[in-house]
Amino acid sequence: MLRLSNDDVARLFEEIADLLEIDDASPFRVRAYRTAASTLRGLGREARDMVAAGEPLTDLPGIGKDLAGKITEALSTGRIDALETLHRDVPPSLEALLRIPGLGPKRVRALYQQLGVENLDDLRAAAAAGRVRSLHGFGKKTEQRVLDQLAAQREKKHRIPRHEATPQARDLERRLRDIPGVEQVVIAGSFRRGRDTVGDLDVLVTAASTDLVMARFTGLPAVLEVTARGTTRASVLLRSGLQVDLRLVPPESFGAALHYFTGSKAHNVRVRRLGQQHGLKVNEYGVFRGGERVAGDTEESVFSAVGLPFITPELREDQGEIEAAQQNRLPRLIERGDLRGDLHAHTTASDGRASLRAMAEAARAAGLEYLAITDHAADQGGPRPMDARRLREQGEAIDRLNEELHGITLLKGVEVDIREDGSLVLPETVLARLDVVIASVHNATSLPRRQQTERLMRAMDHPSVTLLGHPGGRFRPEREGYAVDMERVLRHARECGCFVELDSQPRRLDLNETYCRLARERGVLVAIDSDSHDRRDFANLDGGVLHARRGWLEAVDVLNTRPLHELRRLLRRTH
DNA sequence: GCCGTTTTCGGCCCGACTGTTTTCAGTCG
Numbered sequence: 199m200l201r202l203s204n205d206d207v208a209r210l211f212e213e214i215a216d217l218l219e220i221d222d223a224s225p226f227r228v229r230a231y232r233t234a235a236s237t238l239r240g241l242g243r244e245a246r247d248m249v250a251a252g253e254p255l256t257d258l259p260g261i262g263k264d265l266a267g268k269i270t271e272a273l274s275t276g277r278i279d280a281l282e283t284l285h286r287d288v289p290p291s292l293e294a295l296l297r298i299p300g301l302g303p304k305r306v307r308a309l310y311q312q313l314g315v316e317n318l319d320d321l322r323a324a325a326a327a328g329r330v331r332s333l334h335g336f337g338k339k340t341e342q343r344v345l346d347q348l349a350a351q352r353e354k355k356h357r358i359p360r361h362e363a364t365p366q367a368r369d370l371e372r373r374l375r376d377i378p379g380v381e382q383v384v385i386a387g388s389f390r391r392g393r394d395t396v397g398d399l400d401v402l403v404t405a406a407s408t409d410l411v412m413a414r415f416t417g418l419p420a421v422l423e424v425t426a427r428g429t430t431r432a433s434v435l436l437r438s439g440l441q442v443d444l445r446l447v448p449p450e451s452f453g454a455a456l457h458y459f460t461g462s463k464a465h466n467v468r469v470r471r472l473g474q475q476h477g478l479k480v481n482e483y484g485v486f487r488g489g490e491r492v493a494g495d496t497e498e499s500v501f502s503a504v505g506l507p508f509i510t511p512e513l514r515e516d517q518g519e520i521e522a523a524q525q526n527r528l529p530r531l532i533e534r535g536d537l538r539g540d541l542h543a544h545t546t547a548s549d550g551r552a553s554l555r556a557m558a559e560a561a562r563a564a565g566l567e568y569l570a571i572t573d574h575a576a577d578q579g580g581p582r583p584m585d586a587r588r589l590r591e592q593g594e595a596i597d598r599l600n601e602e603l604h605g606i607t608l609l610k611g612v613e614v615d616i617r618e619d620g621s622l623v624l625p626e627t628v629l630a631r632l633d634v635v636i637a638s639v640h641n642a643t644s645l646p647r648r649q650q651t652e653r654l655m656r657a658m659d660h661p662s663v664t665l666l667g668h669p670g671g672r673f674r675p676e677r678e679g680y681a682v683d684m685e686r687v688l689r690h691a692r693e694c695g696c697f698v699e700l701d702s703q704p705r706r707l708d709l710n711e712t713y714c715r716l717a718r719e720r721g722v723l724v725a726i727d728s729d730s731h732d733r734r735d736f737a738n739l740d741g742g743v744l745h746a747r748r749g750w751l752e753a754v755d756v757l758n759t760r761p762l763h764e765l766r767r768l769l770r771r772t773h
Numbered sequence: 774g775c776c777g778t779t780t781t782c783g784g785c786c787c788g789a790c791t792g793t794t795t796t797c798a799g800t801c802g
Contacts, residue, residue, distance in 0.1 A: 224774080225785090226774070226775080226784085226785055227774050227775090228774090229774085229775090229785080230774035230775055231774080233774090233775085234774090234775095259775095260774090260775065260776095261774095261775085262774065262775050262776080263774095263775095264774060264775090265774070265775085299800090299801085300791090300799090300800070300801095301799095301800085302799060302800050302801085303799090303800095304798080304799060304800085305799070305800085334793095335792090335793070335794090335798070335799075336792090336793085337792060337793055337794095339791085339792060339793090340791095340792070340793085387802090398802095400802085426789090426790060426791075426801095427790090428789065428790055428791090429789095430788095430789070430790095431788095431789055431790070431802095432790095433790090433801095443801095443802075445789090458787090458788095458802095459802085461802085463786095463802070466786075466787090466802095467785095467786055467787095468786095469786090470786040470787070471785080471786070473786085474785095474786080475778075475779090479786090479787085480786080480787085481786085481787055481788065482787080482788075482789095483788090
């Protein structure tokens, strides 16, 4: 059996969907492939493991007999015959054309069939020669737009990290609120759903006068270019490269519009379909029975109209939240205030930029009751790695500080490197004296999957290890994570009484959302840590909690929501 | 291609904006 991951199969399905669309197939058939791809991506476990365990893939939502067969085919042969067949009609290079804004399947099809355009170079040549404008449905403006987009393509940014978009979002909010007549301003879209990357900002505004809002919005100093402007919708490109879509709705439609523009698209489709089953039409202006408006001033009213309790934005991905809501089994998601401590922080003893005392006081100011000091222990790299002597000295300093400080307790810890063979750089005798031992990978990040997996499992076998640090190895933008069988890692963590970390640094946010959810299902507690290197870094915890919410975590699933005495009990591994 | 409180066929979410039309298709979210 080949080692195809769910992502690999999802990519094949998305390619099929793209090519089918260009081939003018039924839009519903196309959607089936996209839905299946999305299901696979959010599954949390590998389809090949389900197949190996004899569990039918048709149990998965949106996957019937045919697609189950294609998944199995892909897993065993690495290819899908139907896709190869499709390639005979539609060259795979046409997929790239779909990524050009303004070009959809119909136009790409026309370009291919009538001009023989098969790739971006062909397209550039055809547009430059003025041949594109001659096609039916195309014109001079479309041709120019294509040329502009091709030129801009190289420097085009895709999704940006949430923390880069946040200041721009807040600034935008403030400026829009200042416009006379504006009542409510909310940044909706994936930003409101708490995604850790942002493709654009969707801003919802309710206001008395529409013209003034549109004029002021498109005239903001941060605006580089206005790409669309109507009476209820406008799109602009900011100088920063961020795109902003503004939607204007009457105040009575606020709830329906907020729900609609928060998405996700897949979630919305499900809610509208539920509406249909209740004889209702759901759109951004409200919920309607015939011509009568029956709900829509609040989001709660929209959910209620289709028979659902309120679903918090972080869960609206059509990854099971609708079903959970119907069965009244929505999680009570963790909140920042539930965190009582932080188990991962550095000081000037290793690569941190603040002293023990400064970090302790900053943690207290961040509302925490305890903080584990976990400076680095490594074979090489980084300044002054911790060893037995330095850990003992730091421990004594912590004891003295704990006597002096009120409202915060420091715990003794270390972040110890995992060697390539799964051994740790400090001996068990040294680790055993500490309260918190985080075992982390900081080198050899591109080991083969099996080797990386077993490396992590061996590290957890050391009886003093309490926590596997940033287990997936994500480090953006360089790495989305290393090859690792997280399901196996989590099962092992459960068996040996080890916990896993959600490192809240914006570049990490690791465990990822899918694996947070899997950890919860497998009964492995997650520690939401700041990995602070400076006093300000405790603010990372906000992002960590948001991320955990998207991973369906409740306070009870999170190790550091426990009061100190309970935490101490949990940290003593009995295996 | 999937799915079932309209169940094994006949549906499948809904509206805004643009550019190219001359009443609307294509694209986007």
